[in-house]
Amino acid sequence: MxxxxxGMARLSCGSREDALDIVQDTMxxxxxxxxxxxEGEWNVLFYRILHSRITDWYRRTAVRRRFHDWFGKPRDGENDDEDPLARVADTISPDPAEGVMRQEFTVALQAALARLPLRQQQAFVLRAWEGFDTAQTARAMGCSEGSVxxxxxxxxxxxxxxxxxxxx
Amino acid sequence: MNGNFSDHEARFLEKARLALRASEDRLDAATLARLRDARERAVDAAGERAAGVFRIPNWMRAGAFATAAAAVILLAVWADPAKQDLPVRSPDEFEIVLYADNMDLYEDMDFYEWLVEAGNGGSTA
Incomplete structure (x- = not known):
């Protein structure tokens, strides 16, 4: 888990260290x-905390970025770590060409996900990645099913x- | 999960799901170690919580502290030295007490009273 x-936290933060802090705090x-x-409630409760922490991080970072933009300072951790997935060899696929395609898709998917608005990103990862249904996703995100x-x-x-x- | 989407979209979602799940197995060793450490800390925290099932709840601790603090304040007010018996018997004696030079005289007042009653007030002791 x-x-x-x-993976979800890193998609939202873009920073390995911040993502690790968020996961540790959540756990x-x-x-x-x-x-x-x-035990049946654990998954939803866990992701509820996680996405709440991510949302908090997002708000704090937005304020910090605004501050840095006003004063023209470089942002902390900006592009501080490139995606490690891009450097790891694909061991799943025996076909090198297919492996490269899959890896390229993963990197492109993660980049596209990272550019989505936070709520869309959360809805997508909880439904498509974690496999939650609409009701579970709504509980984890703290919003209505219609919104999800x-x-x-x-x-x-x-x-x-x-x-x-x-x-x- | 994808009931509201077309087959094309369902295939795309399945491909995305597989890609994201496969990415979980490609984390570097340092990240995995940090995650393991975080999990162990969380398990320890859960163990501490379970061991403390019969501990006193925080609200009860806070209540006990507030009660104790109130009791100390009440006791302090009740036992205020200002309300205790004064070392003098009437307000007139304040002047004697406050006048430091006469303190010895005041303390030996019984002796001097006896001296007067005995008729020796005019003689030197």
């Missing part, structure tokens, strides 16, 4: 508050248009 959580918070809850449907649909169409060259 923590690997996926890290500690979850363990302290919800470890006693029924809207965000998810917009995300899918935006990604499809951005990743047209990789269409199946």
């Amino acid at each position: 923590e690997r996926r959580a890290f 500690l918070h979850f363990a302290r508050l919800y470890a006693g809850r029924p 449907k809207t965000h998810y649909s917009r995300a899918v169409h935006a990604l499809q248009s951005k990743l047209g060259e990789f269409q199946p």
Whole structure:
């Protein structure tokens, strides 16, 4: 679970260190508050905390960026770490050409996801990556099911248009 | 999950899901170590929480502290030295007490009273 959580946090933050901090904070918070809850609720509760932390990070960063933009200072951690996935060899596919295509798609998908508005991004990763249904996604995001449907649909169409060259 | 999408979109979503899930297996060793460490800390925290099932809840601790603080204040007000018996028996004696030079005289007042009653007030002791 923590690997996926890290992947989601990193997509939103763009920074490995911030993503690790967010995941660690989420796991500690979850363990302290919800470890006693029924196991069936864990997934949704965990992602609720995670996405709440990501949203907090996003707000704090937006304020910081505005501050830096006003005063013309370089942003902390701006482009501080390139995507490690781009440097890792694909061991899944035996066909090198297919492996390269898959890796290129993954990198392009992650880049496109990172450019989506936060709520669309959250709706997409929770539904497509984690496999939540609309109700679970709504609970994790703390919004209505209708809102999830809207965000998810917009995300899918935006990604499809951005990743047209990789269409199946 | 993809019931509202066309087959084309469903295939795209499946491809995206596979790509994202495969990315979980490609994390570098340092990141995996940090995540393992975070998990262990969380498990420890959960263990501490479970061990503390019978601990006193925070609201009860806060209540006990507030009660104790109120009791100390009440006791301090009740036992205020200003309300205790004064070392003098009437307001007239304040002047004697406050006048430091006469303190010895005041303390030996019983002796001098006896001296007067004994008729030796005019003689030197």
